Amino acid sequence: xxxxxIGIVTGALGQxxxxxxxxxxxxxxxxxxxxxxxxxxxxxxxxxxxxxAIAENYAPDSRGTVGYLEVFPNSRNVIPGKVKxxxxxxxxxxxxxxxxxxxxxxxxxxxxxxxxxKISLNEVVNFKPQDFNESLVNEVRASADKxxxxxxxxx
Numbered sequence: 001x002x003x004x005x006i007g008i009v010t011g012a013l014g015q016x017x018x019x020x021x022x023x024x025x026x027x028x029x030x031x032x033x034x035x036x037x038x039x040x041x042x043x044x045x046x047x048x049x050x051x052x053a054i055a056e057n058y059a060p061d062s063r064g065t066v067g068y069l070e071v072f073p074n075s076r077n078v079i080p081g082k083v084k085x086x087x088x089x090x091x092x093x094x095x096x097x098x099x100x101x102x103x104x105x106x107x108x109x110x111x112x113x114x115x116x117x118k119i120s121l122n123e124v125v126n127f128k129p130q131d132f133n134e135s136l137v138n139e140v141r142a143s144a145d146k147x148x149x150x151x152x153x154x155x
Contacts, residue, residue, distance in 0.1 A: 006144035006151040010137050013063065013090040013155055014097045014129030018104070020047065024117040026073060026081030041071055041080035043115040050107045051087055054100050061092035061155060062100065092155055093129055 024040035048066045055064030068086040087104065091097045101123075108119045144151040 004147075004149045006140070006149045007154045008137060008141050008144065008151050009132060009155070010153050011092070011129065011131040011155050012127075013061065013092060014094055015125055015127040016089045016097050016101055016123060017125035018087040018089075018101075019122045019124055020044075020083075020085045020087060020108075021120040021122075022047075022083045022085075022117050023120075024079070024081050024083075024115070027079045029077045029079055032079060037079050038081070038116045039079050040083040040115075040117055043111045043117045043119065044069065044071075044083040044085055046111055046115070047085070047087075047104075047107065047119075050104070051089075054103045055089070057103070058091060058096050058100055062096055063088070063090040064100070091129065097126075097129070 022040040022043050024038035024043065027037065048069075051064040051066050055062045065088040066085055067088060068084075070084040071080045072082040073080070089097060089100045089104070091100060105121060108121050111117070112119050141151060
């Protein structure tokens, strides 16, 4: 027995994408004490965790993704001196996207001090959230009902 469920797409989440560069200092892992390290990857790890936390703080219609990470020099015994990463934030409304972006900027400022690194945050995309035409959305809903299909609103 199959179950037919129709997604009633009511709009598109807005998006804000960032390219992040973190500059620390490469050093040999053996002789460099923890207290003297300027570990760019450690700062990046904190930002990655924060992206998830920010999305959770603005649930249920918010998203946060880090989909790209580049570590330099990418060696087992060298403290990373440079990291690049991407951030993709999505939300149902512009106010939430703005708040998420401010939270990210605040974390980056704190991490510069905490990890003794320089963080560059470059916004590369800012797509506004879009509601779809209500009459067309209602047509899809009515068609699903007419055909006897269960339906669920999604963004």
